Amino acid sequence: MEAPKAKKKKKELEIHGDTRVDNYYWLNERENQDVIAYLNSENNYTKEVLKHTETFQKNLFEEMKSRIKEDDTSVPYKLNGYWYITKFEKGKDYPIYVRKKETLQAEEELLFDCNEMAKPHSYFKLGGIAISPDNTLAAFSTDVVSRRQYSIQIKDLRTGEILKDKINNTTGSITWANDNETLFFTKKNDVTLRSYKIFKHKLGKDVNEIQEVYHEIDDTFNTFIYKSKSKKYLVISSSSTLSTEYRILNADNPDGEFRLFQERQRDLEYSIAHYNGCFYIISNAHKATNFKLSKAPESATSIENWEDVIPHRKEVLLEDIEIFKDYLVVNERENGLNKLRILAWNGEEDYYLPFNSETYTSYIGNNPDFNSHILRYGFNSLTTPSSIIDYNLKTKESEVKKEQEVLGGKFKKENYTSERIWATARDGVKVPISLVYKKGIALDGTNPLLQYAYGSYGSTIDPSFSTIRLSLLDRGFIYAIAHIRGGEYLGRDWYENGKLFFKKNTFHDFIDCSKFLIEQKYTSKQHLYAYGGSAGGLLMGAVINLNPELYRGILAAVPFVDVVTTMLDDSIPLTTGEYDEWGNPNDMEYYNYMKSYSPYDNVEKKNYPNMLVTTGLHDSQVQYWEPAKWVAKLRELKTDTNTLLLHTDMDSGHGGASGRFESLKEIALEYAFLLDLEGIYV
Structure with a gap:
């Protein structure tokens, strides 16, 4: 031919x-x-x-x-009184999302079966799932074209009914205010698909009356919204390759005005996390090329109020943090390798989790519970299947919750x-x-x-x-x-x-x-x-x-x-x-x-x-x-x-x-x- x-x-x-x-x-x-x-x-x-x-x-x-476990289940995680689980069933292509109230022995409640949802479509992707603070509603998003343009809908978890509200052309990410009725989300530009506007929608109101909250007019920036892990703040982020900017609003007051945290500056990149009356800031401020960790009071209005917690180090890249009530976990990279550093807020502990391998991957996993003493993290290498590990920050004991199964009986890492x-x-x-x-x-x-x-x-x-x-x-x-x-x-x-x-x-x-x-x-x-x-x-x-x-x-x-x-x-x-x-x-x-x-x-x-x-x-x-x-x-x-x-x-x-x-x-x-x-x- x-x-x-x-x-x-x-x-x-x-x-x-x-x-x-x-x-x-x-x-x-x-x-x-x-x-x-x-x-x-x-x-x-x-x-x-x-x-x-x-x-x-x-x-x-x-x-x-044949090497992939078809009837597979994720490691459950607990959030706001419910255990959340994702599972796959044999012969089916898409995940099923369920939850159980309080204990893993409780009756299973179906949230979404993507196999059923995907049936009418040649392409299907479930984007974000956001559960309302009172656990009764699930906002979710779907893409059936593969252009990353998601439609948002809401499911009443008490009745199983899909509400009539439907909002198109979003990023798929959804954030609830603490009132259980106000949703925040990001719309995309119809032509460029840039994430450029934040809107809010109140349940029961016409979706044609959604209210614009923020418009990112600089076409080199994208914008998104999320809620702090402490649940106290709604946070709007605007970001470009070399610059970021955040606005904050108390999540109990969704109709209030967002306040600028630190205005954008060329070459200033930062991210924020809320804890105990302060914001913790990862940034490259003052030529911190590999980033440093600072903190500032909630009332702070500029970079002048930032105080260093972990100073910049030339040989160590500070990639991420995870905040718990009693501990701070820092994800660092040195000489190409990930390191997880544990610090107690009371100043009594500061150490690294031991990883003994020449080349490997470790990462902070899903840790939505602010009050937990359990750090969930992942570990694998080119020869070692992925493991999900729970590490008790108080007792220093580790439990492998799941190791990836390689079926077929032929694989031996040695x-x-x-x-x-x-x-x-x-x-x-x-x-x-x-x-x-x-x-x-x-x-x-x-x-x-x-x-x-x-x-x-x-x-x-x-x-x-x-x-x-x-x-x-x-x-x-x-x-x-x-x-x-x-x-x-x-x-x-x-x-x-x-x-x-x-x-x-x-x-x-x-x-x-x-x-x-x-x-x-x-x-x-x-x-x-x-x-x-x-x-x-x-x-x-x-x-x-x-x-x-x-x-x-x-x-x-x-x-x-x-x-x-x-x-x-x-x-x-x-x-x-x-x-x-x-x-x-x-x-x-x-x-x-x-x-x-x-x-x-x-x-x-x-x-x-x-x-x-x-x-x-x-x-x-x-x-x-x-x-x-x-x-x-x-x-x-x-x-x-x-x-x-x-x-x-x-x-x-x-x-x-x-x-x-x-x-x-x-x-x-x-x-x-x-x-x-x-x-x-x-």
């Missing part, structure tokens, strides 16, 4: 005296039937090229599914090994790489290796366990996570040195990690594969323009590849809020720098690796036309005979399929693509 060829329709894009020609710009016409026909032809081509792997894909799907190695980037900086592979394989350069990274927004990819990944490891693959600049694995500076005019460090780090893995004989050019999604897809596009010869194959999921055009179009969702990450190309200096690495703009006549590119027609984060245009241009210019495939999910968006197991079919397709290139079919 011949590869599809998109029509060329010349469009000139001019700015700063520079003209770019985009022959595939027309593919952004979502309602154009020629566009849909082209995407379908690419899907048919992908299916035909991989037809010989269809049985293998099904086997991979069943194999991955059969795998993980390590962390350090590659030297071209500018002399040491870049960590987390690796996992099956014990006993010879590191002689013949192993297939899948190298993954993200490298943007300060988002850290921690080395976590995956049952799905076992399908590669058991077939001889090594899996590598390159902790490249642009994330925050090694602190805030690690992020700052991988954005704006330092963005190319992200790409160079990934390439230099690839070269190091080859030099150290973990793999070779003939067996090295790379994978990235979204901004990680931009990474894939950049590295194959720079060093295509290093890779046998590429997986690019929902890739952000047309950087310049997207960042110049402020009608596209997320664009204006991204200026502090990528730069504003309306500024000529940023335009030229972006253009120098934008994957779509730098496709050339040369050989490229084998590639599988995936996207979703309804993606609100990275619009489908970016990968579609990129593939069309690659088809036109590439000089090799390597495989190039585009697969578009015509029903979903950025997160892929909504069903619990449907998403495994997408992964089975990706894995079959990789294993096919290696000639592995068992």
